[in-house]
Amino acid sequence: xxxxxxxxxxxxxxxxxxxxxxxxxxxxxxxxxxxxxxxxxxxxxxxxxxxxxxxxxxxxxxxxxxxxxxxxxxxxxxxxxxxxxxxxxxxxxxxxxxxxxxxxxxxxxxx
Amino acid sequence: xxxxxxxxxxxxxxxxxxxxxxxxxxxxxxxxxxxxxxxxxxxxxxxxxxxxxxxxxxxxxxxxxxxxxxxxxxxxxxxxxxxxxxxxxxxxxxxxxxxxxxxxxxxxxxxxx
Numbered sequence: 109x110x111x112x113x114x115x116x117x118x119x120x121x122x123x124x125x126x127x128x129x130x131x132x133x134x135x136x137x138x139x140x141x142x143x144x145x146x147x148x149x150x151x152x153x154x155x156x157x158x159x160x161x162x163x164x165x166x167x168x169x170x171x172x173x174x175x176x177x178x179x180x181x182x183x184x185x186x187x188x189x190x191x192x193x194x195x196x197x198x199x200x201x202x203x204x205x206x207x208x209x210x211x212x213x214x215x216x217x218x219x
Numbered sequence: 220x221x222x223x224x225x226x227x228x229x230x231x232x233x234x235x236x237x238x239x240x241x242x243x244x245x246x247x248x249x250x251x252x253x254x255x256x257x258x259x260x261x262x263x264x265x266x267x268x269x270x271x272x273x274x275x276x277x278x279x280x281x282x283x284x285x286x287x288x289x290x291x292x293x294x295x296x297x298x299x300x301x302x303x304x305x306x307x308x309x310x311x312x313x314x315x316x317x318x319x320x321x322x323x324x325x326x327x328x329x330x331x332x
Contacts, residue, residue, distance in 0.1 A: 116259060140318045151223070151309055151323030152262075159318070196261065204318030205250060205269075211261035 111135055114197055114210030123219050127184040131197035131210045134178065138199040138208075141173045143182045146194045146212065155182075155195070187217045222246070223312050223324035231330045238297040240327050242310030248322075249315035251293035253277075253285060256307040256326070268293055269315065300331045 114131045121127055129143075140159055144152035158164045161175045170183040180199075184191055197210040226241035242251065252267040254277075264277030266285040274285050282304060286294045293312075297304055307328050311321040 112261075114261070149228075149325075151311075151325050153323070154320045157318075157320075200318060202317075204316075205313065206264070206267070207321055209254075209262040211259060 111208040112197060112199055112210045115213055116211050118214040118216065120216045120218060121187055123187060123189060123217055125187050125217070127182075127187050127191070127215060127217075129182040129184075129195050129197075129213050129215070131180050131199075132178055133180070133199055133208075135199075135201075135208075136175070136178070137201045139202050140200040140204060141171065141180045142198040142200070142207070143169075143171055144196040144198055144209075146196060148193075152196055187215075189217045189219050192216045223310055223322050225308075225310055225324040225327050227327050228325065229328045229330075231332065232297075232300050233332050234301060236297075236300050236331075238300050238329065238331075240295040240297075240308055240310075240329070242293045242295070242312075242324055243291055244293075244312035244322070245291065246312065246314075246322070247290065248312040249290070250313040250321075251287065252311040252313070252321065253283075253293065253295045254309045254311065255279070256309055262309065265295065300329075302331050305329060305331045 142157040143155045145155045146152040168185045172181040194212040196212040198207045253265045254262040268287045284296045310324040313321045
């Protein structure tokens with residue numbers, strides 16, 4: 109069983125839609141939950157991270173962690189064409205050094 | 220801003236060649252990582268290093284070696300390239316201690332013919 113499972117998509121939505129991206133994981137030792145965004149032909153960049161459970165909001169982006177279900181989500185409100193990218197979830201334990209990545213979900217926002 | 224640079228964006232090599240991929244970071248980070256990224260498999264850790272001359276195997280080290288002679292530079296070596304090593308290779312750096320963001324370079328797309 110993989111440490112982290114992520115639906116690869118691809119996901120295609122109209123501009124302005126609400127997007128939901130999800131990952132599940134198996135290791136209860138994970139404490140840091142991250143979302144990276146990767147534009148075509150670029151390296152991944154950290155979008156946001158959450159420590160332990162709960163929600164975190166940053167502009168149009170909301171990250172949710174449900175540790176009881178081992179389920180994390182990223183919501184994008186009012187999606188824009190510039191949000192078109194691959195989104196990777198990443199998890200780390202308390203030591204924080206080694207990250208475990210999902211396979212990434214490819215998102216296209218159509219104008 | 221942290222900057223991680225990789226020596227080549229695109230590289231084409233032949234089977235059996237020795238291949239060097241270089242990564243340089245300018246933020247004095249202790250930790251450096253090499254990943255490969257393949258469709259459907261995501262990012263998989265090949266090797267990482269916590270200090271100069273120090274290395275640890277990741278999840279898929281077979282067929283690869285690394286070198287870290289200076290703190291800012293981390294090299295990935297394919298001793299004898301094979302077609303199944305055709306992939307996107309990503310380098311990352313991270314400050315030591317607890318949780319810290321990993322900063323990625325732009326990647327090297329390696330094709331082995």
